[in-house]
Amino acid sequence: MFHLENCSKKSPLKSGPQITLTVIISTTAPCPSHLPLSIYPPGSALCFLSSRFHRTPYYASLFSRPVALKALASSADFRGASVVGAKSGGGIGWRTKAAVADTGMATEKGEGKKVSVFDSEEDLAVALAKYIADLSDKVSKTKSSFTVVLSGGCLIKLLRKLVEPPYIDSVDWSTWHVFWLDERVVPKDHVDSNYKLAFDGFLSKVPILPGNVYSINDALSAEGAADDYEICVKHLVKSNVIATSESGLPKFDLMLLGMGPDGHVASLFPGHPLLKEKEKWVTFIKDSPKPPPERITFTFPVINASAHIALVILGTAGEAGPVHAALGNSQNSDVLPIQMVSPAGELAWFLDKEAASKL
Numbered sequence: 568m569f570h571l572e573n574c575s576k577k578s579p580l581k582s583g584p585q586i587t588l589t590v591i592i593s594t595t596a597p598c599p600s601h602l603p604l605s606i607y608p609p610g611s612a613l614c615f616l617s618s619r620f621h622r623t624p625y626y627a628s629l630f631s632r633p634v635a636l637k638a639l640a641s642s643a644d645f646r647g648a649s650v651v652g653a654k655s656g657g658g659i660g661w662r663t664k665a666a667v668a669d670t671g672m673a674t675e676k677g678e679g680k681k682v683s684v685f686d687s688e689e690d691l692a693v694a695l696a697k698y699i700a701d702l703s704d705k706v707s708k709t710k711s712s713f714t715v716v717l718s719g720g721c722l723i724k725l726l727r728k729l730v731e732p733p734y735i736d737s738v739d740w741s742t743w744h745v746f747w748l749d750e751r752v753v754p755k756d757h758v759d760s761n762y763k764l765a766f767d768g769f770l771s772k773v774p775i776l777p778g779n780v781y782s783i784n785d786a787l788s789a790e791g792a793a794d795d796y797e798i799c800v801k802h803l804v805k806s807n808v809i810a811t812s813e814s815g816l817p818k819f820d821l822m823l824l825g826m827g828p829d830g831h832v833a834s835l836f837p838g839h840p841l842l843k844e845k846e847k848w849v850t851f852i853k854d855s856p857k858p859p860p861e862r863i864t865f866t867f868p869v870i871n872a873s874a875h876i877a878l879v880i881l882g883t884a885g886e887a888g889p890v891h892a893a894l895g896n897s898q899n900s901d902v903l904p905i906q907m908v909s910p911a912g913e914l915a916w917f918l919d920k921e922a923a924s925k926l
């Protein structure tokens with residue numbers, strides 16, 4: 568199942584307590600948090616190095632100190648809204664008077680749906696940080712974990728205000744558990760990796776516990792990585808880290824979704840059979856129209872079981888069309904993936920004015 572080794576090393580200080588460093592290297596256990604606590608010697612400092620985190624900078628840094636870490640296995644063993652207000656004349660389709668006066672953004676409130684349009688990317692980033700921090704605060708007061716699912720794309724740079732004061736200090740990062748909505752099947756240090764994107768732009772700047780970051784096993788095939796990720800999520804549902812919906816699906820506290828110019832969300836592309844997947848929680852694609860071709864992705868049943876979804880969209884390459892299809896009075900016959908985002912919980916749209924330009 569897993570290899571366990573205790574490596575004791577004398578503290579570099581002449582006096583003071585000695586610690587035992589227990590290194591868990593798991594080749595099969597999908598994630599650290601479901602390992603039984605009873606296996607750890609009392610007083611141990613624990614480091615987890617599972618195949619999932621192989622080549623993960625976070626974990627590598629844990630071992631950069633002079634600790635007698637004996638190689639336990641060869642690398643070969645490591646596999647792994649009704650519109651409120653009148654049309655404005657200024658380019659943005661619609662605004663509430665109060666919101667314009669206050670923040671320069673437009674707001675639409677419908678049943679569990681809120682649409683906000685921002686004059687600039689900077690304004691969007693400021694509002695997104697407040698939204699996430701407020702939600703983190705609210706959820707963390709009611710339970711011990713705040714489960715957040717990240718996308719790739721421009722989302723990560725739009726999280727930049729969250730890593731600055733006041734939020735860097737005020738958010739209770741210890742409750743955060745981070746997942747990926749979709750991931751490219753590439754090594755974690757590859758330029759196409761959504762893990763790398765998130766690590767460089769967000770995770771490396773906030774004190775989220777490394778053991779609460781659930782990246783894919785990049786040593787597996789697309790199919791294997793999808794199965795492995797689903798097993799990981801199932802363990803976390805079982806151990807109540809992730810809440811459960813009434814229908815037994817994982818109910819993430821917050822999914823942060825981007826959208827491509829073709830209307831795709833996650834790695835669920837227009838016209839693809841995966842849009843109809845009802846059984847799997849996590850699936851894989853080998854013919855993604857957006858490179859790279861091999862990816863894993865959460866499916867619509869899981870996406871729509873979320874407690875909160877934030878759709879974060881900049882209109883840089885034709886996103887206004889799909890946004891109009893989803894929020895306007897578009898008559899298109901083919902349903903785009905973005906139109907299938909319909910969570911049981913709350914849906915908040917964060918759009919820049921270009922993305923909202925056809926509304």
Ligand SMILES: O=C(O)[C@H](O)[C@@H](O)[C@H](O)[C@H](O)COP(=O)(O)O
Pocket residue numbers: 718719720721722749750751761824825826827828831832833834857
């Ligand atoms: O891996 C991916 O490709 C992303 O996770 C993807 O789902 C992304 O969120 C959208 O493509 C939007 O990307 P942009 O924000 O770059 O338009």
